[in-house]
Amino acid sequence: MSKTRYERPVIKKLETGMPNKFGTRTEYEPMTHIDGVAVKDLIKEFGSPLFVISEKTIRDTVKKAKKAFGTRYPKVQFAWSYKTNYLNAICNIFHQEDSWAEVVSGFEYDKAINLGVDGRKIIFNGPDKSEQDLTKAITNDSLIHIDHLDELYSIRELADKLKKRPRVAIRVNMDTGVYPMWDRFGFNYENGQAWDAINKIMHSEKMELVGLHCHIGTFMLSPFAYGTAASKLSELALAVEQKFKHEIKYIDMGGGFASKNTLKGSYLPGTDTNPTFDDFAEAISTVLLNSNFKKDKLPLLILETGRALVDEAGYLLGSVISNKRSSTGRRNTIIDVGVNILFTSFWYDHKITPAQPFTHYSEDTCLYGPLCMNIDVIRESANLPLLNMGDHIVIHNVGAYNMTQWMQFITLRPNVVLIDLDEKPHLIRIKESLENMNSMERVPSHLTFDR
Amino acid sequence: MKLRKNVAVSEAGLLFNPVTGESYSVNPIGVEIINLLREEKSPEDISKFILGKFATDKATFEKDYHDFIGILEHHNLLDSHEETKA
Numbered sequence A: 001m002s003k004t005r006y007e008r009p010v011i012k013k014l015e016t017g018m019p020n021k022f023g024t025r026t027e028y029e030p031m032t033h034i035d036g037v038a039v040k041d042l043i044k045e046f047g048s049p050l051f052v053i054s055e056k057t058i059r060d061t062v063k064k065a066k067k068a069f070g071t072r073y074p075k076v077q078f079a080w081s082y083k084t085n086y087l088n089a090i091c092n093i094f095h096q097e098d099s100w101a102e103v104v105s106g107f108e109y110d111k112a113i114n115l116g117v118d119g120r121k122i123i124f125n126g127p128d129k130s131e132q133d134l135t136k137a138i139t140n141d142s143l144i145h146i147d148h149l150d151e152l153y154s155i156r157e158l159a160d161k162l163k164k165r166p167r168v169a170i171r172v173n174m175d176t177g178v179y180p181m182w183d184r185f186g187f188n189y190e191n192g193q194a195w196d197a198i199n200k201i202m203h204s205e206k207m208e209l210v211g212l213h214c215h216i217g218t219f220m221l222s223p224f225a226y227g228t229a230a231s232k233l234s235e236l237a238l239a240v241e242q243k244f245k246h247e248i249k250y251i252d253m254g255g256g257f258a259s260k261n262t263l264k265g266s267y268l269p270g271t272d273t274n275p276t277f278d279d280f281a282e283a284i285s286t287v288l289l290n291s292n293f294k295k296d297k298l299p300l301l302i303l304e305t306g307r308a309l310v311d312e313a314g315y316l317l318g319s320v321i322s323n324k325r326s327s328t329g330r331r332n333t334i335i336d337v338g339v340n341i342l343f344t345s346f347w348y349d350h351k352i353t354p355a356q357p358f359t360h361y362s363e364d365t366c367l368y369g370p371l372c373m374n375i376d377v378i379r380e381s382a383n384l385p386l387l388n389m390g391d392h393i394v395i396h397n398v399g400a401y402n403m404t405q406w407m408q409f410i411t412l413r414p415n416v417v418l419i420d421l422d423e424k425p426h427l428i429r430i431k432e433s434l435e436n437m438n439s440m441e442r443v444p445s446h447l448t449f450d451r
Numbered sequence B: 001m002k003l004r005k006n007v008a009v010s011e012a013g014l015l016f017n018p019v020t021g022e023s024y025s026v027n028p029i030g031v032e033i034i035n036l037l038r039e040e041k042s043p044e045d046i047s048k049f050i051l052g053k054f055a056t057d058k059a060t061f062e063k064d065y066h067d068f069i070g071i072l073e074h075h076n077l078l079d080s081h082e083e084t085k086a
């Protein structure tokens, strides 16, 4: 006779009235499979913790975004924001879906070139571009988005030296009604810096001003702010047209669209409240279409959307190490996923689902990571079904920024697996080993031991 | 370990403490344990019974059992003056 599945005994006080800080329980189904592959099998083959990325979800999300913009505006181009997730396999999915590359460092630039991206389809953003980086970008005819005047002058000098006419844009920061205002990157619109930089470029004639760029913030919940930004960039483009009879080829609205995650402290889940691609597309395209661009002179609309395109495709699988109680009787569960690999747990209340069947009994739980550090908290308060030691969990919406901002701290970084469209898993990044770490270190001879 | 005399638990897992007026929800295995406690079974007997019925091991159950008893005590559901029956 087979025994009944074990669940630890629990007793919970019934409270009437107010919802508590743990919120209401939302997970009613276990997540036993990801794109047809059993979580149990994935952990057995590739270990725990494990990042899993769904190729299907990425491609479906890109299609949704393209459709939202493409049905509203005639000329749209996405550029994949490398820093969001620059695993080579992931970048290549975006490139196969016709995305250009958006990079912010020499390292990211070289990565794109290495992957075979056409230099003319690389957008080079950011405040730190060395002379060597700029030389490469100018030689490859990449799109250089200028952040400050020192960079502008360096490019002007390099243009002479290399006998090339670099294609440039300026990054513009502005007041869009969203605070805090991001004004540390680029040239300010309201105080005239942006117009000043444009005039310097146009008068020098050494560079071709092809575009105008902004990136007004990240995890933006207000489509309206994008409307304001699009309107300010349009005004600048039209002013250039009028003064210099020069056509601005593109307006780059940057990234920042919120993904489906839930920001810490929000009462309602992000899936219910965050704006959709359609909302952002409507706000931006309406402004561009209503502005004074002639019909055949509408600028190309570039989008550097990062998190909203990849967050949902990423899962982090983990296992329960132990259940404890705090001194006040609260349930504490320790899992093998720490904040060093789930950086975004500082910003989000990630959705967490058990990977095996459970009953409707639940406990208010604090989820701790495995690091011997007080800050290692994955969820301060989650109402979770009863988890046993060794049980598996699925953490949702982790595709953006975790696989780039993760840290080798106390533990080693885990494997990353991609599930392809035929539901076949592929290892796309191998977990770190002690040998990897040691290979970068050198011990001076007076500190070595003869054993 | 003994349950307070007039604490009642229904088969569906609803527990009522008439002394404090508080209600609780208990999962099925918790109901089994509470009923065994009412019958004044020893921890060893309870462990034997549970291990015979549920797919778990002794160490796991004993840890969870002590945790559960701790919470029953916390909610004042145990008769603290009684000695544990052997």
Ligand SMILES: Cc1ncc(COP(=O)(O)O)c(C=O)c1O
Pocket: A081, A084, A102, A125, A215, A217, A218, A219, A254, A255, A256, A257, A304, A305, A306, A307, A308, A400
């Ligand atoms: C210039 C630029 N473009 C695009 C992005 C992508 O932003 P997000 O992931 O919020 O869409 C960033 C991220 O910070 C950025 O700095």
